[in-house]
Amino acid sequence: MEQPDATVVVRIAGEGGEGTITLGDLFTRIAACSGLEIYSFRTYSAEIRGGQVMYQTRLGIDRVMTEGDEANVLVAMNQQAWIEEHEDLCKNAAIIHDAHVQVPNDSHQGFPIPAEAIAQELEWARGKNFVLLGALGWFFRLDLDVAADLVRQQMRHHPESLEKNLAALRRGYTFAQQTYPEPFPFALDLPDTVEERILLSGADAMALGALAAGCDFYAGYPITPATPTMESLARYLPAFGGKYVQVEDEMAAINMAIGASFAGRRALTATSGPGLSLMTEGLGLASMAEIPLVLINVQRAGPSTGLPTKTSQGDLFLSLYGGHGDAPRFVLAPDSVKDCYFKTIYAFSLAERYQMPVIVLSDQAMASRQATTPLPGEPWNGPLARLTPTPEELAGDYQRYAFTDTGLSPMTHPGVPGGMYLAESLEHNAYGYPDQTPGNHEQMMRKRARKVETAREMLADWRMTSRRWGDRGAPFGIMGWGSTRGAVREVTKRLQAQGIHVEAIYPHTLLPMPDQAIVDFLSTKRAILVPELNFSGQFGRMVEHRYYKELDERNVHIYQRKKEQGVPFKVREIYEATLEMIDEERKLWNKEHGEIARIFDTVQRLGEASGTFEKDGGHCD
Amino acid sequence: MTKPKANDYRGDVKPIWCPGCGDHAVLTAVMRALAQLELPREKIAVASGIGCSSRFPAFLKTYGIHGIHGRVLPLATGIKLGSPETTVIAVGGDGDGFSIGGGHIPHAARRNVDLTYIVMDNSIYGMTKGQPSPTSPEGVVSRASPYGTQERPLNPLLMALSYDVSFIARCFSGKVREMTEIFVQALQHPGFSLIQVLSPCVTFYNTYGHYNEVTQPLPEGHDPGDRLSAIQLAMNTETQYLGIFYRDEDRPTYNQRFEAVQALAPETTLDAIFESLKR
Secondary structure (H helix, E strand, O other), rough: EEEEEEEEEEEEEOOOHHHHHHHHHHHHHHHHHHOEEEEEEEEOEEEEEEEEEEEEEEEEEOOOOOOOOOEHHHHHOOOOHHHHHHHEEEEEEEEEEEOOOOOOOOOOOOEEEEEHHHHOOOOOOOHHHHHHHHHHHOOOOOOOOOOOOHHHHHOOHHHHHHHHHHHHHHHHOOOOOOOOOOOOOOOOOOOOOOOOEEEEHHHHHHHHHHHHHOOEEEEEEOOOHHHHHHHHHHHHHHHHHOOOEOOOOOHHHHHHHHHHHHOOOOEEEEEEEHHHHHHHHHHHHHEEEEEEEEEEEEEOOOOOOOOOOOOOOOOHHHHHHOOOOOOOOEEOOOHHHHHHHHHHHHHHHHHHHHEEEEEEEHHHHHHHEEEEOOOOOOOOOOOOOOOOOOOOHHEEEEEEOOOOOOOOOOOOOOOOOOHHHHHHHHOEEOOEEEEOHHHHHHHHHHHHHHHHHHHHHHHHHOOEEEEEOOOOOOOOEOOOOOOHHHHHHHHHHHHHHHHHHHHEEOOOOEEEEOHHHHHHHHOOOOOOEEEEOOOOOOHHHHHHOHHHHHHHHHOOOEEEEEOOOOOOOHHHHHHHHHHHHHHHHHHHHHHHHHHHHHHHHHHHHHHHHHHHHHHHHHOOO | OOOOOOHHHOOOOOOOOOOOOOHHHHHHHHHHHHHOOOHHHHHEEEEOOOOHHHHHHHEOOOOEEOOOOHHHHHHHHHHHHOOOOOOOEEEEHHHHHHHHHHHHHHHHHOOOOEEEEEEEEEEEEOOOOEEEOOOOOOOEEEOOOOOOOOOOOOOHHHHHHHHHOOEEEEEEEEEEHHHOOOOOOHOOOOEEHHHHHHHHOOOOEHHHHHHHEEEOHHHHHHHHHHHHHHHHHHHHOOEEEEEEEOOOOOOOOOOHHHHHHHHHOOOOOOOHHHHEEEE
């Protein structure tokens, strides 16, 4: 599939540890500083060093929504890069490669750069990536001074190698300039004005969202790919008067966060799949004892240790249903880097107001990518505070878990006179004391569950139900969640341009599901495609199960497009799945139409046939 | 304001423990210690895990949280970090603390978070009706160990000493007055204190007689600043010494460390961070 106008996909591949990611990251930043919109994706092996790594960045004049499919430009650091990537390139792709990498001279355009030799000449063997960075700078006609400034800023913690790297950068630039003076086929016209943008990763977006929401306690255990969020909070939280603890395990993480929240703090923990498995018992405690808690889960491919550095959406069921008993919670699905910021803020509001655990379901691809983003601005609704008892309530017969219409009951914390209560993991009465009588248990279950229903109204007020775009009321739909939204957006854009009517919906909250919006969406559909990055199609199954009535009544067909390869969807994959769905529906329609035509035909002949029978006088054997 | 009495701290819920259970004595000693220190009830939080002894918080009129099995130390640490002015007491049994939750003790010790951890050690799983625990002596026969246990018992004090817990003591439920005095000192200790209370289970593993025989006060003149001597005394399993084995009051508490960290972090605002992310 050709890239839409004015975008270029640059893929950089090489061995881990030879500066491939650094090269990709710096190139992305320099391109962004030159006024281009960028959207990057990285995939790396689980090893500390070694193993192939890949950094893909898509550059555009206008907003870019995915990292793109096939590469227009491949930077091959080593032979393996060519071997692994050459089948995934556009026609006439430009191959910028180290001179010793053998690139067959067929449908591609080769741009050899003796990067290793130049680096050796400079007596700086490690500077190969900077030579290639310089060459890339020339090819895209980026400003060498801008590049050098950025390198200085980004590499300030490595003063011993800075000058050498800068020299390598310059030599790469001048070598490419002298050797390839003609215009580079994929260079974009740089905009005259650089619009105000920040360069943000999903991981940082969540950390900053937490700070914006007034988070003042974090406890976590290192786990790929959630660690960058933790590290950002380690750096910033103390400056905001908060406390950050790296704990001994995930059970400690969630229980310490619960303890801090019990004491009145706005508490957060972040983890990935295996950690969430370990935290599910704690999640139940927060739900049972009605203690606010935000849990960020940066999904990676499982099961078990799985593919620790690769992306997936396989934790949906664990997030929705994980743990024993019925433990109500909220599950939010951020669907872009910027949305990671807002959803984290909303997560704190929901947790604090509804005294419940809230899971923010992010993933590796979204957390580790960088994207140019406008400044996020103010959230639709500022962080909400906890519901606390009035002085009258405290002076009277304070019931921490009082039964109310909304399910919400005011919460105190240590230090508040008259507010003493027991937060119980056992089933408890309105005071918090253990009570296992049958009536009380069911009533308490209802109280806790009701809070989720109560929240629907506020979620609607916040415009936090779903995103819906495309052709309103179109017969074909795409319904997904989370980080696949960018690819689906591109698909609907292309289809619209081709006159194919498709509508898409992405829920903001997976628990509660925005039922009204979804039922309305389904009401005009003939068929929907549910793309997701997991093996069993968890979301599709959930939709099928939850909306079976509506689907059945209207005979809406569900087409699942599942992918579990550790990498995001290509736009092409969803595009093709959409066309296949429509084609399948056409065949079905033809078949149904054929049947109807036959019935019609038969009915037409009815008169004739009965007439014949009478004329014959009839046979009565 | 009048001086509080021990009973002022008693909750509305009657303890569920068997008559004669050692934990009744611990509850009494805790209430007496709180009264002696004249701590306001709203400035106390008691956290627990799971087990007979972990039902403790419900029997006090303070803030309380009855958490999940084995996680009382992280839970209590969170409370103390979240509310430094609150006196935090963590309680639980030997199964909760030394088996499922044993991994948290070294880290509570490393942090030296200012809380008092009371382990009611009955050397048996009482709530689940009599299975062997990490401190059950070798060979104990129960329904869950019909041929006798095949593991050696843990030495909790030796473990705490090797983890370098900053306040380590042992009490016996048969000696409430001494226990109260040790609780008072532990509550005043600036840092993490661990107290093993020999607290017999009269129903499944009655050790009152045994402990009456083998316990005695620490030798006079034992210097609680002397860790090596404390280790030697803890290694003696024939005689179970009672008293404060070890105490180091000179270490910063975890909350003090955070004050230092907050002072180190360069001042910033959200706007400033966004500014630094601009291209």
